[in-house]
Amino acid sequence: MRRRDYALLVSPSVIVMFALLVVPLVRTVQWSFQQVRYGQPGTFIGLDNYREAFSDPRFLSAVSFTVVITVTTVTVLVLGGYVLAVLVNRLGRRTRPFVLGLLLVPYVVPGLVGGTMFSWLFNDNFGGVVNQVIRALGLPQVLWFTETWANRGLVGASVIWFLLPFAMLVMLAGLQGVPTELLESARMDGAGTLRTHWSVIAPSIRGVIGFVALICIMDVLRLFDQLIPLSPQAVQIGNESLVLYIYNQAFLDGGQRLGLGSAMNVLLIVLIVIMLLPFIRDTAREGRNA
Amino acid sequence: MRNPLRPRARVGLAAASALVVAAGLTACGAGSRTGAETAAQVDCPVEVDSPTTVNVLAYNSSAIDPYTNAMVRSCTQGDLTVEHEPIDFAGQTQRTTATLAGEEGTYDVLETYGYIIPQLAADESLVPLDDLVDTYGEEYGLDSLNEGMREAMSYDGSLYAIPMQAQMFLMAYRQDVFDELGLEPPTTFEELRQVSQAIQDAGDFEYPLALPWLASGDITTAYDAALGSLGVDYVDPETMEPNFDTPEAAQALEEMQSLVPFMDPQVTTFDQPAVQQQMYNGDAAIAIMFSGRMSDLANEENTQYAADFGFAPPPSVEADGPQFSALSVDGWSIPSNSAVDDDVLFQVIATSVSEDASEASLPAAYPARDGVADSSDSPIIEAASEAIDNAPPAEPFPWTAPISNETRPVIAEVVLGQTSVEDATARMQQIATDVLAQYS
Structure with missing residues (x-):
């Protein structure tokens, strides 16, 4: 392809990426050093926004909650997604599309709607099916929305419910790419089911697993909309995610602390990069070896 | 040989199935009550x-x-x-x-x-x-x-x-329950506690009282209403001094705490629609919220108890004071x-x-x-x-909203038992002082 044709084809994407990614990113970094109100030029205040963020115990609590729920749920998502993909892969040609369709429902429902529907399972005001089961079993009442760890379990379960179909679907595609010869060889060498998965299949789709982990980490680190219905008391029980904290600080009650919000966004980007570093490095290495 | 890991995935059909089910689920919420x-x-x-x-x-x-x-x-x-x-x-x-x-x-x-x-x-x-x-x-x-x-x-x-x-606070109550137990609508917080206790003791309502005390929203309105019912404003506009160090500021918090045993343990997650839902379901017998939410209770399409609701002004915190209202x-x-x-x-x-x-x-x-x-x-x-006519007067000052917003988490902490009343009022006094510094 001639250089001119290449430039012509690539330029629309470059322009869109520049406008939608680079400009907002640069503006976010710029605002993080300013005091900014809507529609007005910012005032340079140095590192004050960063100092305020780090001096607020809520910020550190939000970082801690976000990291813990990310690590926990992504671990479950990768393992659960793999197991589910293996099970779906064994289904017959007629059954599989319908099972896949049902499993994909949580993923195509908007996060806020899904979170609200999920919360109703635990809310007596809206039926509270799970609570009814707990009562029927004679177990003590669980305060899903006001007890810290019960609520964390609820939020984590909702995140997994929402993202598991994605993890499963990508893993399923990965499983279908494993060479038949490799599996036959493993079987002839006497490898059992677990051994085959651990030593043959999983390493073969390592890139796919890394991709699932990478996307899930990014998604869970930006946890926000599901917390609105699932954790209405997030601030008081320490279940405020980093993005919810940024929203509460920058916009709640018509707030206009855009500079502080930008500084926290920059810190969130740094956190995302740190948590994704191993996966980015792996992906880059695979790219070089390809 | 057939590869057990490579059956053909009908992703298109699967996606379509998912979309149909999702559309069916989300369509349940479509439409508008008024147009x-x-x-x-x-x-x-x-x-x-x-x-x-x-x-x-x-x-x-x-x-x-x-x-x-x-x-x-x-x-x-x-x-x-x-x-x-x-x-x-x-x-x-x-x-x-x-x-x-x-x-x-x-x-x-x-x-x-x-x-x-x-x-x-x-x-x-x-x-x-x-x-x-x-x-x-x-x-x-x-x-x-x-x-x-x-x-x-x-x-x-x-x-x-x-x-x-x-809009002002109104009290909705289950007239049938009150009649059965021989109760009158309460006019003070003391009576509210007695009535709630009587309904709770009767056994049909575990949590007879429903108030919108959402920790990230309505709870600050409730505190303002309690403080106003005791005749005190957030700030003395003459001296520009916050009033959170007054005995009434602490009493307002204590009065709110005194109602907690009669409410759902997760009351700090309830906004006004949630309180309405409690009343629709028959889970609570008394609710106090803004008047604009009351007509929904009397709508037979919303609840089987629509005809059973009575309506009255809200009680005052103390006898002869302004009502617990905003x-x-x-x-x-x-x-x-x-x-x-x-x-x-x-x-x-x-x-x-x-x-x-x-x-x-x-x-x-x-x-x-x-x-x-x-x-x-x-x-x-x-x-x-x-x-x-008996609601506390509003505080028409630019600092009212910011003080209300910034003291909200502290009020929630008190109701949740995470902070003592003494610590809370001291913090609220400091918060209000900082807000007022912008207006001096």
């Missing part, structure tokens, strides 16, 4: 020279919708189009800030309320309406709008919003940065508070137009008429 097509049609004698669109920002509720819908239906004529998109209260709050910030805003008419008028007026974000009232007042009968409500929408001697309706007047304002002519906008908002439109809002709203509420025989309006 412009069923709203009051009133005379809207506004003329424009060229095609003009008026964008209205107003949250959806049973009390506000009749006015918004009357405005949209009546004034969309000829070259004039009035548009309103559904939004909740939190969304309205955020968009109000955003639209008022730029040189030209997105909205031309804003739904405002007494609580935020001082702040927006002090920032010169709203158009003073006095001259427009002089011009159009007689034509639209604005003299009949309640004087007290007009004052609530004024700041520094100027009117910044045309009042449409007032008086909120809603109205229409014109943002300073609207590109549409102020005369056109004023006539549009004046139309929505006409006599016919006000009558159509009953009993969901308590109209600002004098005499309209008196014509209603609704028990909700009767209770509201009784309650409005």
Whole structure:
């Protein structure tokens, strides 16, 4: 392809990426050093926004909650997604599309709607099916929305419910790419089911697993909309995610602390990069070896 | 040999199945309870020279919708189009800030309320309406709008919003339960505790009392109502000293704590719709919330208990004091940065508070137009008429909203038992002092 044709084809994407990614990113970094109100030029205040963020115990609590729920749920998502993909892969040609369709429902429902529907399972005001089961079993009442760890379990379960179909679907595609010869060889060498998965299949789709982990980490680190219905008391029980904290600080009650919000966004980007570093490095290495 | 790991995936069919199921699930919430097509049609004698669109920002509720819908239906004529998109209260709050910030805003008419008028007026974000009232007042009968409500929408001697309706706390109670147990509607917090205890002891209601004490929202209104019922404001406007170090500030918190045993343990997650739902379900026998939420309880489509509800003014914290209440007047304002002519906008908002439109809002709203509420025989309006005179006065100052917002987490901590009353009042005093420093 001639250089001119290449430039012509690539330029629309470059322009869109520049406008939608680079400009907002640069503006976010710029605002993080300013005091900014809507529609007005910012005032340079140095590192004050960063100092305020780090001096607020809520910020550190939000970082801690976000990291813990990310690590926990992504671990479950990768393992659960793999197991589910293996099970779906064994289904017959007629059954599989319908099972896949049902499993994909949580993923195509908007996060806020899904979170609200999920919360109703635990809310007596809206039926509270799970609570009814707990009562029927004679177990003590669980305060899903006001007890810290019960609520964390609820939020984590909702995140997994929402993202598991994605993890499963990508893993399923990965499983279908494993060479038949490799599996036959493993079987002839006497490898059992677990051994085959651990030593043959999983390493073969390592890139796919890394991709699932990478996307899930990014998604869970930006946890926000599901917390609105699932954790209405997030601030008081320490279940405020980093993005919810940024929203509460920058916009709640018509707030206009855009500079502080930008500084926290920059810190969130740094956190995302740190948590994704191993996966980015792996992906880059695979790219070089390809 | 067939590869067991490579059967053909019919992803397209699967995705379609998922979409169909999802569409079925989400469609359950589609539709609107009120719409412009069923709203009051009133005379809207506004003329424009060229095609003009008026964008209205107003949250959806049973009390506000009749006015918004009357405005949209009546004034969309000829070259004039009035548009309103559904939004909740939190969304309205955020968009109000955003639209008022730029040189030209997105909205031309804003739904405002007494609580935020001082702040927006002090920032010169709203158009003073006095001259427009002089011009159009007689034509639209604005003299009949309640004087007290007009004052609530004024700041520094100027009117910044045309009042449409007032909301105050009302108490809804299960008349059948009260009759069965021989109880009377409580008039003080002490009586409220006794009545709640009696209902709880009777065994049918584990948590008989339902109050909107959402930790990230309504709880601050409840505290303000308790403090106001004890006759104390957030701030003494003369000395500019916060009042959180007074005995009443601590007592208000203690009185709130005293009600906790009668409420759902997760009460700090309940906003007003959640309290309504508790009453619909028959999970609670007493609720106190804004009057605009009450007509939904009396709607048979919402609950089987609709005919069993009685309505009364809320109790006061102490005998003979003002009620545990918050008086909120809603109205229409014109943002300073609207590109549409102020005369056109004023006539549009004046139309929505006409006599016919006000009558159509009953009993969901308590109209600002004098005499309209008196014509209603609704028990909700009767209770509201009784309650409005004994609600604590509003605090029409720019610092009220920021102090309320910033002290909210501390109040929630007290109710949740995470902070002592003494520590909380000390922190609230400091927060208020810091806020007031911006206004000194």
